[in-house]
Structure formats: structure tokens, C-alpha cells
Amino acid sequence: MKQWEWAGWGACLVQLGTLPCAMAQADVFTLGEITITAPGDQAELAGSSVLTQQALREQNQDTVGTALNLAAGVHSAYAGARGEQVFYVRGFDRLQVPVYIDGIPTYVPYDGRIDLGHFTTYDLSRIEVAKGFSSLIYGPNALGGAINLITRRPTRAFEGEVGGGIGLSDDGGLDNHRVHANLGGKHESWWFQAGVSRLKTESFELPSGFRPTNVQQGEGQRENSRHKDDKLSLKLALTPNAGDEYVFGYVRQQGEKGQPTYAGELPLSGSGSGSRRRWWEWPQWDKTSYYFSSSTELGEHVIRTRLYHDVFENTLVGYDYANGVVGGVSSGFPSRYDDDSTGLSLEGDFALGSRNLLRVAYHFKDDVHRSSDDGTPWTHFKDRTQALSFEDTLTLADGLTLVGGVSYNQRKSLSTRNYGTNAGSPSTPSLYDEPGGDDSAVNYQLGLFRQVGAGGQVRLSFASRSRFATMMERYSTRFGTVIPNPDLKAERARHYELGYSGPLAGGWLLDAAVFRSDVRDSIQNVTIAQQGDCTSSACEQPQNVARARHVGLELGLQGEVGPIEVMGNYTWLRRKNLSAPDVRPTDTPRHKLFASVGWSHGPWKLTGNVEAASQRYSSSNGQQVAHGFAVYGFKAGYTLGSGMQIEAGVRNLFDRLYAYSEGYPMAGRNYFVNINVPF
Structure with missing residues (x-):
């Protein structure tokens, strides 16, 4: 069966998300989408990558962190010193590309270090990756794009699935297991959707080519690689008529993990070696979200509302560690976060005519951070961020659409209660108020979209975007080595793109884009003279001094x-x-490739894939290099007449020793067995 079809303004490659998806996917929670659409036919304009739930299952992507690697222009990465699954969109990191769940921001308010290894994919209908030219309706801080995790919506009166699987090491040992269930029902004036999942890894086995170091003691199981995540998601919706919808949602994520030790070739002592001597554990990485979303039609116009309260609770424990021996809790631990975000967005779609659609959005958000290290008094920081956005889509002629937009973003510091020593109490740590610092930024963009042939589309776009500095960037002292800078200004980036999405000869579909991003006022630590609270002989301070350029090419083919x-x-x-x-x-890396081939015969389906990448630097001084690699996978699946699916496969088929970050090798050859029962 083909995984694509033609629909309106372009081609839809729903398998690997390499082309924009203009066709309707029935189980998508459309109220959670944020897209740029053409007036009249409401067809989605090209530019974003879409990963469908089918693609995630086909490629066995259990977490969002690894799933993003399926999209063109996106690199999955690994923050080795914290054991986190991270990502880069055309070179922009997780601070510069916010993550949303159904259009609602989800992140860590203090430092922005969201770990997508804790986000399972079982309750998602699709993942949308918007790049440089993304809708201004997303709101502030989308410097390099946006990632929207869109959940499911039922299509029948009663439906669901249960599934699970196990993972085995190369010697047959049980490494991990996963279970999930989704249940939903759609009725005349209401619907509900529920999902639950557990993903647990005891440890993983290293490739046979790995040789022990003085930290990673054995050739087999990876030290401190355990990981567990439980998730519950609920939605209850009222649909009093065909045009209106009111949804109440709840998401609870409970996670815990260890951070695998450094197992590279660099020494464990000397300058800059602190992160290589870590034994860290997170017994708590929990997020709870409450939200309300609505859509109300007023004639030809639409008003949307999103209200949310997001809570993040985190505990980090560091242990003394040397020569493979774990000691007691280190000084300064445990470190606890108790953060929350409360916000709303109001959106209006106003039809100014059959060829003109104006979208207006107002965003309001209060971010609160509280922390305590080793039982010290709790710090308290609070930021208020607001944004007003205008986005106009105008049909200039049949098949020719112009999109323009402008937004004004503002951030204010409402509380800056820190703990430590300062000029008022140079010898005795205490709570004190840091200087406040406010900031504002204007964003704007312009895009031209031209329909060509039967379903093709050419796009040309420019966007100027910004990102406000995080609380950590402005106020963290990094244990007395950094001088805070509350007056940090927003980072800026200008994006240019030329692309094509559509058919080639022989029924093939292509998405191609060339892009360039010029970054200025980027935040970088600068060495300065010792002063203030800095106790280090080489003090640093974050400043808006860095400039960068990203140039690239993306090709997607199906x-x-x-x-x-x-x-x-x-x-x-x-x-x-x-x-x-x-x-x-x-x-x-300079080069990245992901490819998959599939062959179906009756109830059987065989699938093979390859992920390949050139070398990448893991440290800015060039001392740490993660070498290039190619990793292969294979699986066989069988679908029974009842719809039940059974599959088995192997990852890292040739037991390749590889890493996304130098010193943090990934799993060797491993096997999996899955079962899924829809009803």
C-alpha cells in the first residue's frame, strides 16, 4: 500500500515526513495544530516536516528525542554530560527551538534543558517540525523553528489499542520493556481520549568493539544507563455543533534515570574534566500539565483559546565517584527544582475576503523557578513574557500566495531572589535580590508560495526571529565561576529559504530546500577580570557577542x-x-542520511533502514570528536486477520561502535519483539 497521496497544495510524504502534509489525517487533534494555510481552501503551505504515528511505529521510535532524526534538517544528539536526548533543527538547539504539546509550550523554565528522552510517542498522532519560516502564531522564542507534538483524537464511537514489547541484548538478556494503551470514543456532542504507557530500560549492552576504561569497567552492560518513564494523558471534549469544540486535557509524566559515565579517551583529571568524573542520578523528572483548548466559529471567523498550567519537579543527586567506585552524596546535592508555567493564548482567524486571511494572536506566560541545593533556602525567580502577533495570508492569483507577519515580544523579570554570597554579605550565604532585567524584540517574515504543475509547490521565504535569554543564562553563577548578566538581550537570526515540494517523473515525490541563517547577538561566555561574586581565577560572563552562519541543503525522496x-x-x-x-x-555533522525500504507480501512486511552521519565535534575546542558511522536495522512483521500485529527485528545489525557525543557510546546489536492489538 502506498504511504502517500496527492492533496491540494503539494505532496504528502507521511512515512518519513520529508514533505508537508496537506491531506487530512483523521485521528489528528486538529485543535492542537499551528500551521500556515492558504485562504479559501485552507490547504497547508509547504515548509514543515511531518512525522505521522504510522512512521513512528514503522521505524520503532519510542521517544520523541530519537524520532526527530527521521526528519530532514533535524539532527538527534546526545548531551553526554547530562545523559539527555536533545536535537538541532538546521543547527539550532533546544533553547532556540521550543517544543509544544498540542500548541502549548512545554519546557524547563529555568534553563530550557528539556530532555526528549522522557517524552514517549505512543499517544501522538503526529510530530510537526517547523523550521526557520514558522508561523508567528507559535509565540515568542521560536528563533530557529518549533516542534509541535500533536496527540490523538478518536474517529469512532469506541476504539483503542494495547501493545507492548521487549528488548534483548546480543546475548539474549532482557534489556528493556514497554507497554502502552490508547482508548477513545467519539459521540455526537462529545468525545474522549486516554493514553497510558511505560518505557523502562534496566541497562543496555555496549558493542563488542568497545574496550573498558577506568570509568566504564566492563565490556558488557553500560554503567548507570537505567531509564524509566510513565505517562498518562487524558482529554475530554465538548462539541455542541460542527464548528465549535471545547477540550479539557491532563498529562502526567513521571521519569527517573541515571547518567551513563564518560567512557572516552580523555583524562579524568585536569582542566575541564569535571563532567567526565560524574555519577549523576535523577530519581525524579516529573511534568504535570493541565490545559483547556477551545475553538469557536463566529460566521466566517474563528476564535481559539488555550489556557494551561504546567508543573516541573526535578531532583538531581550527584555522588562521589572515582576509579569505578560510587561513594556518598557529593557536596551541593541533592539539587531540586520546583518550577511552573501558567499562560494563555488567544487566537483569531479573520476572513477579510475569499482571498485574504488575517490571523492575530496574543500570548501571556508567567514562568516561575524555585530551587534548593543540599537543603539550602529556596531561590525564587519569575519571568513574565507577552507577545502580540499578526500573520496575513493573501492569494495574489490562482496558485500564488503571499504570507507576511510581524510580532512584538516582551519579557519582564518579576522576581530574582537568589541564594549565595554577594556584596551585602560577602562571607555568609543568604537570600538576596539580583538586579532585574527586561527585554523586548520585534519579529517579522515574508514568504511567497507558488503552485506548479499537478501538486507541486515552490516556496521562497525570509524570516527574522528572536529568543530571550533564559533565567540560567542571566543569573547562574556556576558555582562561583560566572558573573550574572541580567541585561542579556535577545539572540537574533535571519533565515532565507528556497524550496520545492512535489512530484517527479515515475510517481516519485521530492522535497528540496536550500537555506541560510545568519545569527547575531548569540550568547557566549566571555572571560573577564575577577570581580563581584566570582571566586574563580578565570571569571566568565555570558554576553551577546557571538555571530554565526548556518548554510545547508535538504533533500527528501519517496x-x-x-x-x-x-x-x-x-x-x-x-x-x-x-x-x-x-x-x-x-x-x-556535515552530512546526515536516513533511508528506509519496505517490501509487503500479503500479511508480511519486511523493513530495513540505515542511519548514517559524518563526524561531529563534541567540544568547541575540537579535542572531542564523535566519528562518522552507518548503523543498519531490520525487522519483519505479520498482521493477522483481526488486525493484531506481531513483529521482531534487530537494531545496529553489524554491532557498530558509534556515538553521538564522544565518550558516550550507544547500544550495540540488540533485538526487539513487539505486539499491537487494535480494537
Whole structure:
């Protein structure tokens, strides 16, 4: 069966999300989408990558962090010193590309270090990746794009699924297991959707080519690699008529994990080696979200509302660790966060005519951070962020659409209660107020979209975007080595893109884009003279001094060769630090490829895939390099007449020793068995 079809303004590659999806996917919670659409037919304009739930299952992507690697222009990465699954969109990191659940921001208010390894995919209908030219309706801080995790919506009166699986090491040992269930029902004036899942990893086995170090003691199980995540999601909706919808939602995530130790070639002592001597554990990484979403039609106009309260509770414990021996709790631990975000967004779609659609949005958000280290008094920081956005979509002629937008963003510091020593109490730690610091930024963009042929589309766009500095960037002292800078200004980026989405000869579909991003006022630590609260001999301070340029090419292709389905994407990315050419951009390879082939025969389906990448730097001084690799996978699946699916497969087929971050090797050859029962 083909995984694509033609629909309106372009092609839809729903398998690997390499092309924009203009066709309606029935189980998508559409109220959670934020897209740029053409007036009249409401067709989605090209530019974003879409990963459907079917694609996630086909490629066995259990977490959002690994799933994003399926999209062109996106690099999955690994923050080794914290054991976190992170990502880069055309070279922009998780601070610069916010993550949303059904259009509602979800993140860590203090430092922005969201770990997508805790976000399971079982209750999602799709993942949308918007790049440089993304809708201004997303709100502030979308410097490099946005990632929207869109949940399910039922299509029948009663439906659901239960599933699960196990993971086995190369020697047959049980490494992990997963279970999930989704249940929903759609009725005349209401619907409900519920999902529950557990993903648990005891440890994983290293490739046979790995050799023990003085930290990673054995050749087998990876030290401190345990991971567990439980998730519950609920939605209850009222639909009094065909045009109105009111949804109450709840999401509870409970996570815990260890941070695998450094197992590279660099020494464990000396300058900058602190992160290589860590034994850290997170017994708590919990997020709870309450939200309300609504859509109300007023004639030809639509008003949307989103209200939310998001709570983040985190506990980090560091232990003394040397020569493979774990000691007691280190000084300064445990470290606890108790953060929350409360906000709303009001959106209006106003039809100014059959060829003109004006969208207006207002965003309001209060972010609160509280922390305590080793039982010290709780700090308290609070930011208020507001944004007003205008986005106009105008049909200039049949098949020719112009999109323009402008927004004004503002951030204010409402509370800055820190703990430590300062000029008022140079010897005795106490609570004190840091200086406040406010900021504002104007964003604007312009895009031209031209329909060509039967379903093709050419796009040309420009966008100027911003990101406000986090609380951590402005106020953290990094244990007395950094001087706070509350007056940090917003980072800026200008994006240019030329792309095409549509058909080629022989029924093949192509998405191609060339892009360039010029970054200025980027935040970078600068060495300065010792002063203030800094107790280090080499003090640093974050300042808006860095400039960079990202240039790249994306290609996505999908089609058929006889009975074989072929799909994949390639990304070429070149990042350059213009303000300091010797400082290496980290975590993004120059070349990345993901490809998959599938062959179906009756109830059987065989699937193979490959992920390949060139080398990438893991440290800005170039001392740490994660070498290039190619990793292969294979699986066989069987679908019974009842719809039940059974599959088994292997990851890292050739037991390749590889890493996304130097010193943090990934799993060797491992096997999995899955079962899924829809009803």
C-alpha cells in the first residue's frame, strides 16, 4: 500500500515526513495544530516536516528525542554530560527551538534543558517540525523553528489499542520493556481520549568493539544507563455543533534515570574534566500539565483559546565517584527544582475576503523557578513574557500566495531572589535580590508560495526571529565561576529559504530546500577580570557577542521500485562561528542520511533502514570528536486477520561502535519483539 497521496497544495510524504502534509489525517487533534494555510481552501503551505504515528511505529521510535532524526534538517544528539536526548533543527538547539504539546509550550523554565528522552510517542498522532519560516502564531522564542507534538483524537464511537514489547541484548538478556494503551470514543456532542504507557530500560549492552576504561569497567552492560518513564494523558471534549469544540486535557509524566559515565579517551583529571568524573542520578523528572483548548466559529471567523498550567519537579543527586567506585552524596546535592508555567493564548482567524486571511494572536506566560541545593533556602525567580502577533495570508492569483507577519515580544523579570554570597554579605550565604532585567524584540517574515504543475509547490521565504535569554543564562553563577548578566538581550537570526515540494517523473515525490541563517547577538561566555561574586581565577560572563552562519541543503525522496517502497532524506549542514572561527560548532555533522525500504507480501512486511552521519565535534575546542558511522536495522512483521500485529527485528545489525557525543557510546546489536492489538 502506498504511504502517500496527492492533496491540494503539494505532496504528502507521511512515512518519513520529508514533505508537508496537506491531506487530512483523521485521528489528528486538529485543535492542537499551528500551521500556515492558504485562504479559501485552507490547504497547508509547504515548509514543515511531518512525522505521522504510522512512521513512528514503522521505524520503532519510542521517544520523541530519537524520532526527530527521521526528519530532514533535524539532527538527534546526545548531551553526554547530562545523559539527555536533545536535537538541532538546521543547527539550532533546544533553547532556540521550543517544543509544544498540542500548541502549548512545554519546557524547563529555568534553563530550557528539556530532555526528549522522557517524552514517549505512543499517544501522538503526529510530530510537526517547523523550521526557520514558522508561523508567528507559535509565540515568542521560536528563533530557529518549533516542534509541535500533536496527540490523538478518536474517529469512532469506541476504539483503542494495547501493545507492548521487549528488548534483548546480543546475548539474549532482557534489556528493556514497554507497554502502552490508547482508548477513545467519539459521540455526537462529545468525545474522549486516554493514553497510558511505560518505557523502562534496566541497562543496555555496549558493542563488542568497545574496550573498558577506568570509568566504564566492563565490556558488557553500560554503567548507570537505567531509564524509566510513565505517562498518562487524558482529554475530554465538548462539541455542541460542527464548528465549535471545547477540550479539557491532563498529562502526567513521571521519569527517573541515571547518567551513563564518560567512557572516552580523555583524562579524568585536569582542566575541564569535571563532567567526565560524574555519577549523576535523577530519581525524579516529573511534568504535570493541565490545559483547556477551545475553538469557536463566529460566521466566517474563528476564535481559539488555550489556557494551561504546567508543573516541573526535578531532583538531581550527584555522588562521589572515582576509579569505578560510587561513594556518598557529593557536596551541593541533592539539587531540586520546583518550577511552573501558567499562560494563555488567544487566537483569531479573520476572513477579510475569499482571498485574504488575517490571523492575530496574543500570548501571556508567567514562568516561575524555585530551587534548593543540599537543603539550602529556596531561590525564587519569575519571568513574565507577552507577545502580540499578526500573520496575513493573501492569494495574489490562482496558485500564488503571499504570507507576511510581524510580532512584538516582551519579557519582564518579576522576581530574582537568589541564594549565595554577594556584596551585602560577602562571607555568609543568604537570600538576596539580583538586579532585574527586561527585554523586548520585534519579529517579522515574508514568504511567497507558488503552485506548479499537478501538486507541486515552490516556496521562497525570509524570516527574522528572536529568543530571550533564559533565567540560567542571566543569573547562574556556576558555582562561583560566572558573573550574572541580567541585561542579556535577545539572540537574533535571519533565515532565507528556497524550496520545492512535489512530484517527479515515475510517481516519485521530492522535497528540496536550500537555506541560510545568519545569527547575531548569540550568547557566549566571555572571560573577564575577577570581580563581584566570582571566586574563580578565570571569571566568565555570558554576553551577546557571538555571530554565526548556518548554510545547508535538504533533500527528501519517496517512491516505489516495483514492489519495494523507498523513502529517505539527506541533510548537508555547514555551521560557522563568525566571531571566533577557531570555536567549533558542536553536535551537528556535515552530512546526515536516513533511508528506509519496505517490501509487503500479503500479511508480511519486511523493513530495513540505515542511519548514517559524518563526524561531529563534541567540544568547541575540537579535542572531542564523535566519528562518522552507518548503523543498519531490520525487522519483519505479520498482521493477522483481526488486525493484531506481531513483529521482531534487530537494531545496529553489524554491532557498530558509534556515538553521538564522544565518550558516550550507544547500544550495540540488540533485538526487539513487539505486539499491537487494535480494537
